[in-house]
Amino acid sequence: LNEDSLASDHRELKKFKSRAISxxxxxxxxxxxxxxxxxxxxxxxxxxxxxxxxxxxxxxxVVTKGxxxxxxxxxxxxxxxxxxxxxxxxxxxxxxxVYSGPSSDLGNMIILSHDNGxxxxxxxxxxxxxxxxxxxNVGQEIAKVGGTxxxxxxxxHFEIWEKDRVLDPRExxxxxxxxxxxxx
Numbered sequence: 001l002n003e004d005s006l007a008s009d010h011r012e013l014k015k016f017k018s019r020a021i022s023x024x025x026x027x028x029x030x031x032x033x034x035x036x037x038x039x040x041x042x043x044x045x046x047x048x049x050x051x052x053x054x055x056x057x058x059x060x061x062v063v064t065k066g067x068x069x070x071x072x073x074x075x076x077x078x079x080x081x082x083x084x085x086x087x088x089x090x091x092x093x094x095x096x097x098v099y100s101g102p103s104s105d106l107g108n109m110i111i112l113s114h115d116n117g118x119x120x121x122x123x124x125x126x127x128x129x130x131x132x133x134x135x136x137n138v139g140q141e142i143a144k145v146g147g148t149x150x151x152x153x154x155x156x157h158f159e160i161w162e163k164d165r166v167l168d169p170r171e172x173x174x175x176x177x178x179x180x181x182x183x184x
Contacts, residue, residue: 012096054092056138057173058122059083059145059156063180067168077166078121078159079176085154089122089143092173097134097142106157107148112136118167123157124148 061083068076095114103109106123110130113119126146136142147154160167170177 054118054120054160054169054172055174056090056092057081057175058092058120058142058158059087059089060175061087061145061156061179063170063176063182064155066170066180066182067166074166077161078123078157079169079182081156081158081176083145083154083156085145085147086126087145087154088141089125089145089156091120091136091138091140091142093118093120094135094137095120097130097132097136100128100131100134103149105150107151108143108146109149110142112142117162119159119161121157121159121161123159124151124155126154 059081061081063079064082065076065080067074067078091112093112093114093116095112097110098113098119099109099111101109103123106121108123108125108128110122110125110128111119112122122143124146125143125148127144128142129144130136130142145154145156158169160169160172170180
C-alpha cells in the first residue's frame with residue numbers, strides 16, 4: 001500500500017458515503033420505520049433514479065434458505081442458493097473487491113462494494129477468483145460454488161446490504177423469488 005492508493009481509496013469512500021446520505025435524505029428514511037417499507041422504497045428509488053440494482057442472479061439455483069430473524073435479531077443475513085459444485089459465481093453489478101479471503105462461518109468469502117452504495121457478499125466459495133482491490137464488471141466470474149466454512153453442501157450464500165441494512169435478494173432477483181423453496 002502506498003500513500004497515493006490510500007488517498008484514492010479514501011476519496012472513493014467519501015463519495016460512497018455522500019451518495020448514501022443523499023439517498024437516505026431523498027427517501028426521508030427517518031419516516032420509514034417499517035423495514036419492509038424501507039426495502040420497497042429503496043428498490044423504487046434505485047429503479048426510478050437509474051441506479052443499478054442487482055437483477056441478475058450471481059448463480060443459477062434454488063433458494064433453500066432466506067433471511068432469518070429470531071427475537072428481532074438477524075441470524076441469517078442472506079439467501080442460500082443451492083447450485084452445482086464448481087458452478088460459476090458472477091458479479092451482478094460492477095464494483096470493487098473490498099475483501100476476498102477466509103471467514104470462519106462463510107468459508108471462502110468475497111465482499112464487493114458498488115458505486116450506488118450497495119455491498120454484496122458471496123460465501124462458501126470453493127475458490128475465490130478475485131483479490132482485494134480488484135475491479136469487477138457485470139457478469140464477471142468472481143468465484144466457484146463450494147461448501148467451505150459452516151456448510152451442509154454446495155451452495156452460494158448471497159447478501160445485499162445498503163449501509164447497515166440487509167436487503168432481501170429475492171426482492172431484486174426475480175428468479176430467486178420464483179425458485180424459493182425456503183420455509184417462511
